[in-house]
Every structure is written in structure tokens, then in C-alpha cells.
Amino acid sequence: MIVHLPTIKQLQYLVALRRFGHFGKAADACFVTQSTLSAGLRELETLLGVTLVERTRRVVRFTALGDRIAKKAIAVLRETEELAEMARAQGRPLHGELRMGVIPTIAPFLLPTMLPRLRNQWPQLKLYLREETSAAACEALHRGQLDCVLLALPFACGEVDSTPLFDDPLYVAYPNGEAPGTPSIAAAEIDEDRLLLLEDGHCLKDHALSACNRPELRANAAMMGTSLHTLVQMVDNGLGLTFVPGMAIEAGILAGTEVDARPLRSDYPYRRIALIWRRSSPRESEFQLLATTLRRIAGDLISDLAAIEPAAALEPA
Numbered sequence: 001m002i003v004h005l006p007t008i009k010q011l012q013y014l015v016a017l018r019r020f021g022h023f024g025k026a027a028d029a030c031f032v033t034q035s036t037l038s039a040g041l042r043e044l045e046t047l048l049g050v051t052l053v054e055r056t057r058r059v060v061r062f063t064a065l066g067d068r069i070a071k072k073a074i075a076v077l078r079e080t081e082e083l084a085e086m087a088r089a090q091g092r093p094l095h096g097e098l099r100m101g102v103i104p105t106i107a108p109f110l111l112p113t114m115l116p117r118l119r120n121q122w123p124q125l126k127l128y129l130r131e132e133t134s135a136a137a138c139e140a141l142h143r144g145q146l147d148c149v150l151l152a153l154p155f156a157c158g159e160v161d162s163t164p165l166f167d168d169p170l171y172v173a174y175p176n177g178e179a180p181g182t183p184s185i186a187a188a189e190i191d192e193d194r195l196l197l198l199e200d201g202h203c204l205k206d207h208a209l210s211a212c213n214r215p216e217l218r219a220n221a222a223m224m225g226t227s228l229h230t231l232v233q234m235v236d237n238g239l240g241l242t243f244v245p246g247m248a249i250e251a252g253i254l255a256g257t258e259v260d261a262r263p264l265r266s267d268y269p270y271r272r273i274a275l276i277w278r279r280s281s282p283r284e285s286e287f288q289l290l291a292t293t294l295r296r297i298a299g300d301l302i303s304d305l306a307a308i309e310p311a312a313a314l315e316p317a
């Protein structure tokens with residue numbers, strides 16, 4: 001008896017439609033026409049003998065079974081990609097494509113100086129970058145859309161392995177003339193009524209509040225910003241104070257402002273930058289090699305960062 005199995009392409013169409021909830025956007029993501037994607041999904045439904053998607057003019061709604069099959073398809077596609085990665089990993093390391101996610105409070109400050117050095121050391125590496133918040137990057141990692149993520153720990157990211165790169169010190173940024181006359185700022189000195197924080201979704205906010213060990217800061221924060229650059233401009237205009245990571249200061253985020261930044265003084269006044277990847281990935285040796293390179297580059301470029309040896313790794317997130 002001949003059993004006809006779904007094709008990888010059909011499963012890719014199904015996963016894309018579940019992700020975007022729109023035939024046009026799913027087709028664009030798969031680099032096919034909408035009619036091709038629609039036809040492929042109908043072939044899949046015919047093959048399985050079930051309806052996976054209810055189609056109307058305005059809504060794409062998955063059936064209960066369709067949703068379960070789509071979730072299973074995500075796992076199948078991830079295993080397929082890891083099969084190819086396993087074969088590629090047996091060849092030369094850090095050659096070919098690598099898809100890395102980077103969170104917004106790291107990407108603009110570290111990548112401009114890091115990438116040229118990385119490209120010089122590994123010229124055959126095709127590094128594709130995707131800037132996303134921590135939660136979105138972790139989701140993309142587990143979907144197989146990313147191979148690894150440059151993240152700040154601790155952050156709950158599911159079944160992942162990690163290796164630390166360096167500790168990024170936290171600073172408290174004040175409007176001109178408002179900083180206390182001390183070389184560093186104790187967590188108890190921070191005025192919660194004037195504190196400006198990043199909006200939800202940015203782990204820097206959680207790391208800064210955790211470093212201060214003052215739960216009331218979250219509830220009393222004056223305003224939420226969409227980016228570190230926005231917060232710095234708000235501070236420069238006298239609207240309050242905020243937290244800024246050391247790498248951002250080294251990269252010049254305070255240039256052209258009168259903002260006065262002082263180191264935070266607490267038991268753990270930093271966030272830990274790490275490289276993470278799926279625990280099932282066959283490319284662990286490559287990621288460890290990449291981490292070693294990133295650790296060395298960061299230490300050379302940013303003097304205030306404290307490089308970490310792999311033995312000091314945190315428990316997996």
C-alpha cells in the first residue's frame with residue numbers, strides 16, 4: 001500500500017498561514033504567489049482527508065485539528081532543518097548561513113563595531129540578523145526561524161542552552177545638574193516618582209529593576225519609552241531619570257546631550273549578555289566557537305565590559 005505523505009513545502013505553507021493569518025502575507029513569506037500557496041494547502045487537505053482551514057473573505061480560521069497539525073508541522077520543519085544543519089556542521093565551522101536574533105538594547109550598540117571584526121575573522125560566514133524583543137526572539141528560535149540569539153540573562157526562554165559573553169554594567173542617567181554628588185548611585189537613592197522605563201517586552205527594564213531590588217519602582221515608574229534613545233532624549237529634556245547599559249554609553253548614546261550617567265551601586269549592578277540556542281541543535285560546537293569570538297571582540301572594543309569565561313555560565317534559561 002502506497003502512503004502519500006505531506007511534502008515539506010506543504011507544511012511550510014501551513015505554518016506560514018498559521019503564523020500570519022493571511023494568505024497574501026503567508027505567500028510573501030514563502031516567496032510564492034497566493035494562488036500557489038492556496039493550491040498547496042488544498043492539496044494537503046485532500047491528502048489528509050480533513051479540513052485544516054476555514055476560509056472566508058475576511059477571516060482565516062484554523063480548525064481545531066488544523067491548529068494541532070500546524071503545531072506538529074512546526075516541530076517537523078525544525079527537525080528537518082536540524083538534519084541539514086547536522087550535515088553542514090561536519091564540514092568547516094562558521095561557514096554558510098547563520099540566523100541570529102539580537103534584542104534592541106544590544107543590536108544598535110554592539111553590532112556596528114562587532115560585525116566588521118566578525119566578518120574579517122570568518123569571511124565565509126553569512127550572518128543574517130533579526131532584531132526583536134526577548135520574547136519574540138525566543139519564540140522565533142523555537143520555531144526554527146533563528147539559529148541562535150544574543151540575549152541578556154536571566155530570561156525564561158524555554159529549552160535552550162547558553163554560554164555567557166560578558167557582564168554589561170548598568171548606569172543611572174540624570175538630567176544635567178540633577179545627579180547626586182557621588183561617583184555611583186545606590187539603588188535606594190533612585191526617585192521612583194521620576195523614573196522612566198522601557199515599555200513591557202524589553203528585558204532591560206526587568207534586569208534594571210531586579211538589580212535595584214526595589215519592587216515599588218515598577219509600579220511608580222513615571223512613563224514608558226519605546227527605545228533607549230527615546231528615554232535618553234526624555235532625560236535630556238528634564239522629564240526624569242532612567243537606566244542605561246554600559247555598552248550604550250560606550251557606543252555614544254549620550255553624545256550631543258547633557259545627560260549625566262553614574263554607575264548603579266548594588267549587589268548585581270549589571271545584566272549578563274549571553275548567546276543562546278535550542279538545546280536540540282546539532283550546531284553547539286559552532287555556537288561555542290562563535291561565542292568565543294564574540295567574547296574576545298567585545299572585550300577588545302568595550303573597555304568597561306567584564307568578559308566571562310564559559311565556566312562561569314548561568315544555568316540554562
